[in-house]
Amino acid sequence: MTFYEQQVLSIRKQHFPQAYQVRRIVKAKRFIDSNLSAPINLSVIAHEASLSKFHFIRLFRKCYGRTPHQYRTEQRLIKARELVKSGLSTTEICYALNFSSITTFIGLFKKYTGFTPTAYAQKSNFEEPSFDI
Template structure:
């Protein structure tokens, strides 16, 4: 039998709490003052929700609204899950942004959701807030929150045809200074649209989100600096990464080999 484990994880983004759990414990009925979004890592559970009794399994997204009475019991053995709890003001502010001022508050209507795209966004958000690797963590978190809430809050948003020059300007800004800090709010303001509209348009035109694009530009800078003879530690700092290990992980994920191996070609 696995021991009952519920851990609060330190986060780097204000207004969010993170919890990691692995347990066969049956939780009694209770409520939270925050919105909750979670991901079932393994196992399954049944729970009471505002929509009645529901069941969730590994890979599912689970949600809870502030003040919503719920519980949770394992199905067939222990289950593991991760939860992020959001201050009401943060969610309402994001909903207002997504709806372009039309919705001031919203509740989650799906206590259990099977959606691989939302699950991927949740994992991105979770690691962005618990790892907090450099200035890009906030950009990654803002993007993921927008994408998750646009699906969970079921807000109908008309896609605007953003002029390509607005996207080009944002890309040029990151091209010219890839190591510089940038926020989704700043990029959207420069394009004259909401953060959510900018995010969708940038992804449609560029094939990746602003966060992913900025990381790629930093990795290109890394290759340039290493080929110029800069040490790996200095390269990581100059290119805007939190540390050398952060740079190495992303470098390997993109190219399949380490910056150290790449550096050998330039000695």
Template sequence: MSRAAEDANRRLLRARDAMDRAYAEPLDVPTLARIALVSEAHFIRTFRATFGETPNRYLQRRRVERAMFLLRSGDRSVTDICMDVGFSSLGTFSRVFRDIVGEPPSAYRRRGPLPPVPTCFAMAWARPSSFGEAPGA
């Protein structure tokens, strides 16, 4: 791999790491493109080519992943969890959650608490796929 390609990958990883760290913050493409030191259009195009999904969808998945954990590990309201993970609208959160997980947040919560296993295993096991939407969606 050329040095230029390595630098480009490193910049994309820096932007993705920012999304992983600050998923609950209002991140937009211009901000992420600045982190990656590229134009907005180039950022979207190369992010999708590299990671298989748009930056917006990646961020939505990260937020839903965190919401999945919170829904099954506490008794806070769905609205509170929605706001805590970075969504500004309960309707949008519910629609995106259903698209990714295959059921609404309230139905997912009814599955009960997460099994008593190490958190890293539970998070990996419950993580939604990065290759598309819920089955049948």
């Protein structure tokens, strides 16, 4: 093995989780994705990955570039965007995705999309006229 290969392996060991840990993190991510509307917390997700909470957060951030909470919130807002387009009310979406309050949901939605849910629905319902030339 060359010096270069040894250095690459050393860096990999220092900065990337082991393969079995990555599998656990992916399993936890799938669990999050399949339970977007369920009231799950960090303990439940970390248990699903068979890791301690703090080690799980560290590994998840290494793999996905955000904490599990940030990832889950982002995925719930992506789902909320779809539900807004489908015509559900803000209240129905808030409760369907298990946000803590309507105010919190509206604030997060606006931060994520730049629009309130109502304005986003109006924007998505507005179709630009097509011009045939």
